[in-house]
Amino acid sequence: MSVIEHSAPIPAGKAKRTAASHGYVLRRLFQKGKLGKVFVERLTEPLHLNILSLFVALLGSYRMKVAFDLIVRQQYAFPILFAADAAKLHGYKKVTLVELGVASGAGLLTMCRIAERTTKATGIEFRIVGFDAGTGMPPAVDYRDLPELFQEGDFPMMDFEGLKQALPANAELIIGDVNVTASAFARTLTPDAPLGFVAVDVDYYSAAKAAMPILTAAPENYLPVVPVYLDDIAEYGSSNWTGELLAVSEFNDENSMRKIAPFNFLRSRRIFKNTQWIDRMFAAQIHDHPHRSPNHKRATKWVLGNEYLAAKKR
Template sequence: MLKYLQNKLGNQRKRKRILYERLTEPLHLNLLSIFVALFGSFEQKIEFDLVIRQQYAFCLLQAAKFAKSMEIQSVTAIEFGVAAGAGLLNICEITKKITQETGVQFQIFGFDSGQGLPPPRDYRDIPETFKKGDYPIVDKEKLLQALPDNAKLIVGDIAETVPEFIKTISQDSPIGFIAVDVDYYWSAKECLKVLLGEAEKYLPITLIHLDDIGIPSSNPWVGELLAVNEFNAENSYRKIHPYTFLRNRRIFKHTRWIDHIFVMHTLDHKRRSIKYEQTKVQVLSNPYL
């Protein structure tokens, strides 16, 4: 944690981001954060954005809560675009702590070509920002050794590995979170095919983090946003949409990661069927009677 903070404070862009996102928030919330950092539960630290890669932490905690409400004991989390592996290892660390607090287990998978980015195909891959060879896996063997037993690295062309992977997903551990960090439009399009399996292989609400939609070149006609728009147009019962009113639900509202969080709604999930029977009838009270 200390090394991570030193890295952030040593980077001018990251220092500016901390200034804009955190120090512009109300003083009493920043003071309260000190108390939460020292004495709060892991869930409270996530609520106060005190966890490394809070965007992953929020999504993984929500996935665990959704699963627990459905009496599901395990959730599958996926990162597309592993590169050096810091994000994948961070997911492992976060989920370990979430499991301790919620009891929900995680199966974790990281997908990467292992060779860095392939050549961009056309303007939709944002070639002005990304190029061939970017973000290779630096030390595959060392990364494999660092992964816990519930995490696996899948190396190869995503177009080939994803279809086989979908076959292995069990309803006992549905997909609850995917992080898409593959930079290119074509790669993102292949990643999203992981959401086209049988409905019960997913939570009714599957959280998605789109990493590269915040760069200046990003727009609905290129990159990940184009892949999402085409996914929605091509699929009647699977729809990806920004997490509704998420900014209003957060304690700290200036942070950028909020705009990167989307949800895949599995509209053909049995929980969303009119035939599904709720176990408890909802009744409203009337304070005027």
């Protein structure tokens, strides 16, 4: 039995669901490079944690499975649960999730399935939006787009109609160049469903840069901290001067009250330390969010007890 939990789209019916689930996990596991990655990430972790994982896989709650990295596309499962918890804390009922770069849609459908499971675990609802050109990668602009790796026409959307039909009612696809669609979309954001997670998987510097207006709408349209997953920063040739990291660096230069930085202390808080997604997880700090103003008051006061004084009284 696989210890990796399925989170991909599944057909109706329990038997079909289980078979599809195992099929998906196995297909994913045998994709080029995946098995080696799982071995490196998992077998370099302490044995007792891997044994514990088996029990969590069989008996654990969804939250425990996320904590033990047992959900396929953990890089979506962690931030979506994080966003739901933050939404609850700040009094929101619904959160918007975005995938920039959809290709044939495996990531977007997995995001939908993870969102559904997160709703069951937390009660928070989601609006899910996928962005893609539809025709594959546009031409690279220059060396900053890493043309030695990514080229025009790569990753076309293979079955637009099929993908559209497979999407649940709370998900939508926005087809077109993010140069145009990202800022138009930012104008549709509302405080009823603030943006709570962005997965950046457009590969190029130029596309990631063009998509950044998604993070520049009025502050009440975001959660105060928005996890941003940068998929393509471990590639050959990627650095602060190329690819998605360059787009982030320029975003930080251009926006005084919004900063995208690595997700602080994430590794020390995770049970499994060796997974690559931890290094790809960033967070957009919405410093001008109304809940981050000194005028925003919590309903309850924080009070620290003092066990030394309490012991003296006894």
